[in-house]
Amino acid sequence: MRPKITLKDIAKELDVSVSTVSKALKNSNEISKNTKDKIKAFAKFYNYRPNTIALSLKNKRTKNIGVIIPDIVHHFFTTVFRGIEKYANQRGYNVIICVSDESHEREVINMEMLANGSIDGFILSLSAETQQKNDFRHLQELIDQGIPIVLFDRVTSEIDCDKVILNDRDIAYEAVEHFIKSGRKHVALVTTDSYFNVSESRRDGFSDALRDNGLEVDSNLILTLPYNLDNDNLILQFFQSNTIDAVLCVNEIFAIQCMSLIQQIGYTIPKDISIIGFTNGNLSKFSNPRLTTVAQHGDEMGEKAAKLLIDRIEHKTEGTDFITQIVKATLIKRGSTIN
Amino acid sequence: MRPKITLKDIAKELDVSVSTVSKALKNSNEISKNTKDKIKAFAKFYNYRPNTIALSLKNKRTKNIGVIIPDIVHHFFTTVFRGIEKYANQRGYNVIICVSDESHEREVINMEMLANGSIDGFILSLSAETQQKNDFRHLQELIDQGIPIVLFDRVTSEIDCDKVILNDRDIAYEAVEHFIKSGRKHVALVTTDSYFNVSESRRDGFSDALRDNGLEVDSNLILTLPYNLDNDNLILQFFQSNTIDAVLCVNEIFAIQCMSLIQQIGYTIPKDISIIGFTNGNLSKFSNPRLTTVAQHGDEMGEKAAKLLIDRIEHKTEGTDFITQIVKATLIKRGSTIN
């Protein structure tokens, strides 16, 4: 075993002081060429790398950013994460990730765990429970301590910080108009409980599009599903007891479930019923027919969030107001709608 | 802004020494009850939390583990990650994750980046390129430095360390026998290039099962697909120009693609052709028919890997030989096979 070498080791071996070694390796012109060459050669030979922890302590900057997401086995969040990681690495940052599992408590614990020096800032998407409880004290606490935070996708207006969101309302509007343009008149919405800010925005876009096109918003055509349960019966009943010729689903799973059950009932997609989902993941790409879907551009959201955060950490946005960036979703038209 | 409070701050405020504060907060009996109470109350009021970085430097242990995976937008890897994170958090560890994106260079860069003090050990699954090049010097280097490593799923016999793998050969064998028991005689395999150790094992299980059941291994019935390309034509041609009544696919995407194209050709699943895939993700759960699949129990692999690593870090396995743990896959029988 050949443990890592330190400045002190080099200094002792070459019979100079630690400060000389440090300066030599930074090519300081306080040190003679001769000494520098000697030290550099030695350091290179023994593959010297400065200890990151010591640097963090000294600089009070870790070059780590903490990411808290509600779920990791989830297409959208992983794409966002990929965007964050890609951008952060480019700027020399590591990413520490924690999963809140939709739990408020785990969100708080994870953030507190990381906030004691481990990271320079947070990127997070609120857990379901946090949104439900409307309890953001842990965020405010960290902001008060001077730790920058960027919220993405599941955000809240209660906290003043940089944010990255999707144009949820507008893309839902666009999706519904896409239905209407192909002659659909009975457009349904399958959504989650409204404490999710994104669900609310999507519902707004849905309703606005109907009204603007002279259609009535029928609350019977809005199905609200609990998050992680077996919803098959609710969905079946919904489509059997209502006249529906198009349905917008706020996520991919709902869309695929609906598609499957609709077909099971005996309807043909998109002839009888058109479907549009959110999240352009593999489920949408490989379904039969292919699912028309809202691409949320998670990579882009991640990159934007990381840029906002790192600029804030490095004081590049010193003094400027907090920024909310909007990522524009795209409607990917495939076989589940008439295009 | 109210920055974090340090031992020194408390000491100054209460007019005692830093050492007294430190001891008091650790409830040392060197300190009088009176002083302890005073210090604890003060610390609690100001929400004192020891600085993790300082502790890391002192203890030469960070309580961080590094995870390197080839891809994050990937069901299997995310489930493994979830297992790692869950177990690691229980034991007070954070998880730093980096994505190699199947690139050898990124794998090396990421590991070097983390190896300078940021983490106490690594859990990784080799990138495609690393397996292809058979270049594991970066791993050996870290092991020589005394940094423990646990490999999972995509492992190599060239490196001596703890490992967690799936019983790939056996489960492939079981899958093929499942086909044969329902009367299938022309079993095909859709796989990736063999430099993946897992693909090789699965191919072995496939071949062995055929031979053991008196069937011939026909190399025409083995389709090797490149990793991330549009393979539709290759697949179509494969099924059109061969007599096939069952197909084992080494991953979920291949399985879903095959299912879709097979149906497109006009065959019925599972009447004409049965399908089994690997990875029990959403694609398999929501396909039509539901896909019979090999559940790889990523959570369990992750937990096992994390346990092995942390035990190694904490010297609980001091001196013992390196361990290879095998996770037993399960065949989930659904509609794409005759059960």
Add this chain to the structure above:
DNA sequence: AATATGTACGAAAACGGTTTCGTGTTGATA
């Protein structure tokens, strides 16, 4: 010859903790 100017390096403090060791004060014991 006295002074100024570089040059090349080392000592020490700092980051925020933990821990070992030393020490002044108190009360008990012989």
Add this chain to the structure above:
DNA sequence: TATCAACACGAAACCGTTTTCGTACATATT
């Protein structure tokens, strides 16, 4: 009353860096 242990605390070292400041020596300037 002298001795000793127990108690309660502080000083200092240490982890691995960076950086400021001081300084010995050589050379240049007047």
